[in-house]
Every structure is written in structure tokens, then in C-alpha cells.
Amino acid sequence: xxxxxxxxxxxxxxxxxxxxxxxxxxxxxxxxxxxxxxxxxxxxxxxxxxxxxxxxxxxxxxxxxxxxxxxxxxxxxxxxxxxxxxxxxxxxxxxxxxxxxxxxxxxxxxxxxxxxxxxxxxxxxxxxxxxxxxxxxxxxxxxxxxxxxxxxxxxxxxxxxxxxxxxxxxxxxxxxxxxxxxxxxxxxxxxxxxxxxxxxxxxxxxxxxxxxxxxxxxxxxxxxxxxxxxxxxxxxxxxxxxxxxxxxxxxxxxxxxxxxxxxxxxxxxxxxxxxxxxxxxxxxxxxxxxxxxxxxxxxxxxxxxxxxxxxxxxxxxxxxxxxxxxxxxxxxxxxxxxxxxxxxxxxxxxxxxxxxxxxxxxxxxxxxxxxxxxxxxxxxxxxxxxxxxxxxxxxxxxxxxxxxxxxx
Numbered sequence: 001x002x003x004x005x006x007x008x009x010x011x012x013x014x015x016x017x018x019x020x021x022x023x024x025x026x027x028x029x030x031x032x033x034x035x036x037x038x039x040x041x042x043x044x045x046x047x048x049x050x051x052x053x054x055x056x057x058x059x060x061x062x063x064x065x066x067x068x069x070x071x072x073x074x075x076x077x078x079x080x081x082x083x084x085x086x087x088x089x090x091x092x093x094x095x096x097x098x099x100x101x102x103x104x105x106x107x108x109x110x111x112x113x114x115x116x117x118x119x120x121x122x123x124x125x126x127x128x129x130x131x132x133x134x135x136x137x138x139x140x141x142x143x144x145x146x147x148x149x150x151x152x153x154x155x156x157x158x159x160x161x162x163x164x165x166x167x168x169x170x171x172x173x174x175x176x177x178x179x180x181x182x183x184x185x186x187x188x189x190x191x192x193x194x195x196x197x198x199x200x201x202x203x204x205x206x207x208x209x210x211x212x213x214x215x216x217x218x219x220x221x222x223x224x225x226x227x228x229x230x231x232x233x234x235x236x237x238x239x240x241x242x243x244x245x246x247x248x249x250x251x252x253x254x255x256x257x258x259x260x261x262x263x264x265x266x267x268x269x270x271x272x273x274x275x276x277x278x279x280x281x282x283x284x285x286x287x288x289x290x291x292x293x294x295x296x297x298x299x300x301x302x303x304x305x306x307x308x309x310x311x312x313x314x315x316x317x318x319x320x321x322x323x324x325x326x327x328x329x330x331x332x333x334x335x336x337x338x339x340x341x342x343x344x345x346x347x348x349x350x351x352x353x354x355x356x357x358x359x360x361x362x363x364x365x366x367x368x369x370x371x372x373x374x375x376x377x378x379x380x381x382x383x384x385x386x387x388x389x390x391x392x393x394x395x396x397x398x399x400x401x402x403x404x405x406x407x408x
Contacts, residue, residue, distance in 0.1 A: 074108025
């Protein structure tokens with residue numbers, strides 16, 4: 001049994017053979033670009049192909065300074081670089097250091113020509129785009145019955161809305177007869193009148209996606225009365241179907257997101273609207289109830305019965321004030337009258353008479369205030385409280401008094 005070598009040793013040996021070959025270290029390769037991908041690191045991964053074969057290629061970010069155009073599917077290019085082995089995978093590839101355009105590839109030329117013709121005919125005009133319904137209940141799908149595209153659409157659609165009805169037309173999306181199959185699917189679903197139709201497939205090379213660049217597919221999409229969302233390939237892939245469709249989705253998953261409404265979010269939105277409406281209605285009810293109470297109060301205050309009651313109360317209050325003032329006035333007058341009576345009684349002759357005094361008058365009825373002028377035997381009338389005494393003057397005795405002495 002001979003010596004056994006490890007896989008790594010074999011790959012290293014083959015790599016040394018590639019490195020030692022001067023023809024492979026500086027070589028020009030002509031071909032058509034396919035599966036072109038710009039990595040986030042800045043590297044460009046693509047495939048060069050011709051009618052009988054293909055070659056994996058990579059251009060690292062450090063070599064891109066000399067690339068004066070954007071590498072795209074279908075371009076015919078002349079690539080300068082070296083062919084070497086990628087030891088980890090045991091595969092050889094072309095490490096590009098320079099890329100020059102060598103004219104447009106055949107497929108790319110056909111793509112550009114059809115795109116220009118259909119644009120001139122108005123198939124891409126926004127005026128012909130139909131709006132995508134916000135809340136669909138039936139969604140038609142034209143794609144292959146197997147593969148990641150249909151599974152992604154089903155999973156996302158059911159997650160967003162478990163009540164959505166999905167109608168699949170299993171169409172050929174690649175190879176001979178794919179265009180005709182897609183057209184039959186669009187027409188068949190359009191007769192069923194779903195709310196929206198998704199037409200698409202997963203990613204691939206420009207050849208894999210070519211059915212969606214055919215004129216008969218573009219015209220079927222344009223003639224369809226149901227809104228159509230195109231979902232062909234990856235985000236960087238653009239087909240004629242994308243330009244004609246009513247809405248382009250970058251991937252089949254994104255098409256499901258755009259076509260099917262989020263039922264849970266929608267129901268939560270309805271609940272929010274319901275709460276807002278209830279809150280607004282209750283606010284309006286409270287506001288109108290307050291306004292009604294205010295109007296009822298104003299009506300009550302303006303009513304004749306309330307006015308009569310108020311006037312009656314005002315009259316009662318006035319009557320009470322008048323009675324009080326009258327009683328107070330009468331009390332004051334009575335008090336003054338009592339004072340006047342007391343004073344009057346104090347100066348009344350009767351009061352003097354009650355104290356034992358008498359009123360002495362002459363025969364002519366005039367009071368006698370002095371002994372002067374009286375004579376013996378003059379008749380005097382002495383008036384007491386209960387009667388008069390008729391007397392005669394017998395003796396007159398004059399008494400001397402001081403001027404300040406009380407004569408009372």
C-alpha cells in the first residue's frame with residue numbers, strides 16, 4: 001500500500017502547480033457575467049461563462065479601484081487575472097485584477113432592447129399601475145410548486161393573516177416553455193378574480209430568470225385586470241416583469257409582506273380606534289350633559305315661576321326689613337316719648353300737688369306768686385290734688401331770702 005496524503009496536502013500541491021504555471025498567473029479570460037454579487041466587504045463574486053462552460057471569479061475590494069463601471073448580469077467582459085486554488089474548498093477560480101467591457105452580452109442586449117421597446121409603448125407608465133388592496137382576502141400566486149419561494153410566501157402570509165386564502169398556479173419558472181406557463185397562470189388566476197396576484201420565483205442567473213424578461217409575460221401582466229406584484233430573484237435582480245407589474249417586491253418574502261395585511265396589527269388598530277371612539281363619544285356625552293344642565297339651569301332661572309318666586313321672596317325680604325325698621329322706629333319714638341312724659345310729669349303742677357304743694361290763686365283766678373299786693377281779708381283759693389280751699393288772709397308775713405336760694 002502506497003503513502004496516503006491528506007486533503008490539505010493535495011490541495012497545497014495543486015495550488016503550487018498553479019502558482020508555478022506562468023500562463024495561469026497572468027491570463028485574459030473572455031466571457032459573459034453571471035451570478036454577480038457585490039459583498040458587503042467590497043469584494044465582487046461572479047461567474048464567467050460561454051456556450052460550453054463557466055468559471056468562478058472574484059475581484060477583491062483592493063483591486064476595484066481600476067473598475068470604471070458597475071459589473072452587471074449579461075455583460076460581455078475581458079478579465080485579466082490569475083487562476084489559483086482556494087485550498088479550503090479545493091476549487092480553482094479566477095482572481096481578477098482588471099476587468100474591461102467587451103460589448104454587451106447577447107441576453108443583456110435582448111433585455112435592453114425589449115425594455116426600450118416596451119417603455120416606448122407605455123407599458124411601464126405609472127398611469128396604468130393598479131393600487132394594491134390594503135386588506136385582501138384572496139391572493140393568487142404564480143410560481144413553482146416546489147422551492148423556497150412558495151414556502152416563504154405561504155409562511156409569511158399565514159403568519160401575517162391566518163385567514164388569508166392562497167391560490168397557487170404551479171408554473172414553470174425556468175427553461176423551455178416557462179414564459180408560456182407563467183402567462184397561462186396569470187390568465188387562469190385573473191379569471192378567479194383574487195384581490196392580488198404574486199408572480200415570481202427565487203434568485204438565479206440571468207438565464208434562470210429569463211422567462212420573466214420575455215415579451216409575452218410582460219404583455220400578460222399588463223393586460224391582467226387584477227393587481228400584480230412581481231417578486232423575481234433577489235433584491236439586486238431586475239426583470240422586465242418588475243417594470244410592467246403594478247408593484248415590484250425585491251424578494252418573494254417581501255411580496256408576501258406587501259400583499260397580505262398584518263391581521264394582528266389590524267385588529268389592534270381596530271381596538272385602538274374603538275377605544276378612541278368610545279373615549280371621544282363619552283367625552284361628547286359628558287360635554288353635552290354638562291351643556292344640557294347649564295341650559296336647564298338657565299331655563300329654570302328665566303322661567304316665570306322662578307321669577308315670581310324670586311320677586312315674592314324679594315317682597316317678603318322688603319316687608320321684613322320694613323317691619324323691622326318700623327318696629328325699631330316705634331321703639332325709638334316710644335323711648336323718646338317716655339323721656340318726654342317723664343320730663344313733662346316732672347314739670348306738671350299735678351306732680352307738685354302730689355307732693356303736698358298747693359296752687360294759690362286770687363279771686364280773679366290768677367296765681368299768687370308774692371305776698372306783695374295782698375291785703376288782709378283778701379280771699380284766696382288754694383287748689384290741692386283733690387279739691388280747693390277757700391281761705392281769707394289773716395296775717396301777711398314777709399320772708400327775706402337770698403337770690404341764689406332755691407325757691408321751689
